[in-house]
Amino acid sequence: MNSLKKTPSEYPQMFHYHDLAIALHPEVYEPAEDSFLLLESIMVHPEDSILEIGTGCGLLALAYAYHGADVLCTDINPFAVQLTRQNIERNRTVLKGKIEIRQGDLFSVVKNHERFDLIFFNPPYLPTKKNERTDGWFNIATDGGPTGLRLTKRFLHGLRMYLRPEGAAYFIFSSLSNRSLLEKYMKNERFSATIIASHRYDGEDLDVYRITPTA
Numbered sequence: 001m002n003s004l005k006k007t008p009s010e011y012p013q014m015f016h017y018h019d020l021a022i023a024l025h026p027e028v029y030e031p032a033e034d035s036f037l038l039l040e041s042i043m044v045h046p047e048d049s050i051l052e053i054g055t056g057c058g059l060l061a062l063a064y065a066y067h068g069a070d071v072l073c074t075d076i077n078p079f080a081v082q083l084t085r086q087n088i089e090r091n092r093t094v095l096k097g098k099i100e101i102r103q104g105d106l107f108s109v110v111k112n113h114e115r116f117d118l119i120f121f122n123p124p125y126l127p128t129k130k131n132e133r134t135d136g137w138f139n140i141a142t143d144g145g146p147t148g149l150r151l152t153k154r155f156l157h158g159l160r161m162y163l164r165p166e167g168a169a170y171f172i173f174s175s176l177s178n179r180s181l182l183e184k185y186m187k188n189e190r191f192s193a194t195i196i197a198s199h200r201y202d203g204e205d206l207d208v209y210r211i212t213p214t215a
């Protein structure tokens with residue numbers, strides 16, 4: 001995770017991923033190891049319907065729409081929503097699937113009848129103490145509360161209603177937070193889990209969890 005906030009003058013304006021041109025913004029999380037680990041480990045089929053929670057600049061959502069999937073993405077940060085909207089327009093001609101962005105907290109902007117084959121979230125997962133927290137959107141993108149699992153817990157709680165019975169959800173977990181607590185949350189919400197990819201960065205293990213609903 002990008003744990004150091006950059007000043008606007010240090011910010012790259014734009015990067016390319018395959019045919020996609022993705023603009024960045026100082027108030028929006030810049031894709032890092034966690035983003036690319038998640039992006040490269042989810043198998044997407046062109047006919048899939050996908051929900052991404054917390055899309056940031058929209059990289060993953062756009063990459064899957066580029067592949068042909070229909071994607072709904074959300075973010076609580078209005079700068080991220082505006083940036084993703086611009087990135088969608090910028091890449092419109094190369095996107096094969098439909099893509100829509102909505103602003104709001106987790107599943108609050110998903111309609112009751114909407115269901116997805118695949119739902120994923122690269123959540124804010126850094127464990128933080130009260131005195132480490134700062135104001136602003138960068139903190140919202142990275143701060144996972146005292147355990148690092150504050151947003152992951154809420155994601156697991158809301159997920160089942162929007163996931164098709166045969167669907168799967170994916171999220172990033174950091175070894176800096178608490179694995180036994182995560183396992184307890186998944187058990188409480190009746191998901192079975194496998195780790196499908198892992199990587200070690202600077203003494204921190206990042207895992208991609210794939211979870212599916214159990215009866």
Ligand SMILES: C[S@@+](CC[C@H](N)C(=O)[O-])C[C@H]1O[C@@H](n2cnc3c(N)ncnc32)[C@H](O)[C@@H]1O
Pocket residue numbers: 029030031032034035036053054055056057058059060074075076077080104105106122123124140141142151
């Ligand atoms: C670690 S960043 C990941 C951004 C992008 N998906 C990526 O992988 O590069 C976490 C994102 O979740 C968003 N976020 C944080 N809390 C949220 C919430 N309650 N509801 C929706 N999005 C949220 C942040 O604004 C941020 O864009």
